[in-house]
Amino acid sequence: MSGRADVSAIEERYGSRVRVSESYGETTADVDPGDWTGLLEAARDGGHVFLDWLTGVDEPPEGFAVVACVYDPDARSRLLLRTRVPREDPRLPTATGVFRGANWHERETFEMFGVVFEGHPHLVPLLLPDGFEGFPLRKDFVLAARVAKAWPGAKDPGESDRDSAGSPSRRKTLPPGVPADWARDGRAGGRAEGRSGTEA
Numbered sequence: 001m002s003g004r005a006d007v008s009a010i011e012e013r014y015g016s017r018v019r020v021s022e023s024y025g026e027t028t029a030d031v032d033p034g035d036w037t038g039l040l041e042a043a044r045d046g047g048h049v050f051l052d053w054l055t056g057v058d059e060p061p062e063g064f065a066v067v068a069c070v071y072d073p074d075a076r077s078r079l080l081l082r083t084r085v086p087r088e089d090p091r092l093p094t095a096t097g098v099f100r101g102a103n104w105h106e107r108e109t110f111e112m113f114g115v116v117f118e119g120h121p122h123l124v125p126l127l128l129p130d131g132f133e134g135f136p137l138r139k140d141f142v143l144a145a146r147v148a149k150a151w152p153g154a155k156d157p158g159e160s161d162r163d164s165a166g167s168p169s170r171r172k173t174l175p176p177g178v179p180a181d182w183a184r185d186g187r188a189g190g191r192a193e194g195r196s197g198t199e200a
Contacts, residue, residue, distance in 0.1 A: 010042045028080040033092055036083045040098040047072040048079050054105035056113035058139045063087040064113055094120040112137040143177030
C-alpha cells in the first residue's frame with residue numbers, strides 16, 4: 001500500500017505549502033524547512049508512528065535534501081517526508097521531539113553531510129574517528145586515497161600490463177570518488193588516471 005490516502009490530513013493542514021507526489025508506488029510529501037517538524041507531527045498523528053530512517057541527499061548546487069521514511073503499521077503504508085536546506089547554511093529543527101528514534105539518524109546525517117539539527121540533545125560525531133575533517137557523503141568530498149593509490153578493481157581489456165603491447169587501450173579514467181578536475185587544478189601532481197605524485 002502506498003500511503004497516498006493517508007496524506008489528506010497533511011494536505012488539509014498545509015494546503016499549497018505541501019507538495020505531494022507519487023513515484024514507483026511511494027508517496028512523498030515535500031515542505032519548506034520551517035514546516036519540517038510540523039509535517040512529521042502530522043504524519044505521526046495520522047498513523048505513521050514508526051520512523052524507519054532519516055538521511056540526507058546531496059543535491060548540488062542547490063543544497064541538501066533531508067528525507068525521512070515513516071511507517072503506519074496498521075495500514076501497512078510508508079510515507080516519505082522531505083525538505084531541502086541550502087548548502088551555505090544547512091540547518092533544520094531536530095525531529096527528536098517527534099520521533100525519539102531520529103536521534104541516531106540525525107547524528108549520522110550531521111556527520112556525513114554537515115546538516116545541523118538545531119535543538120538536538122547530543123549532536124556529536126557518531127561513526128568517524130576523532131579529528132576527521134570534512135563530510136564524506138557530500139559529492140565534493142575528495143577520496144584522496146583513490147588518487148594516491150591505484151584503484152584495485154579489475155582492469156578493462158587492453159589496460160593490463162600484459163595486454164598493453166599492441167592492444168588498443170581505452171581512455172584513462174579517474175577512480176570513483178575523484179573529481180574530474182583533480183589532476184588539472186593544482187591540487188595534485190599526479191596523472192589523471194589516479195596516481196598522484198608529490199606536491200611541491
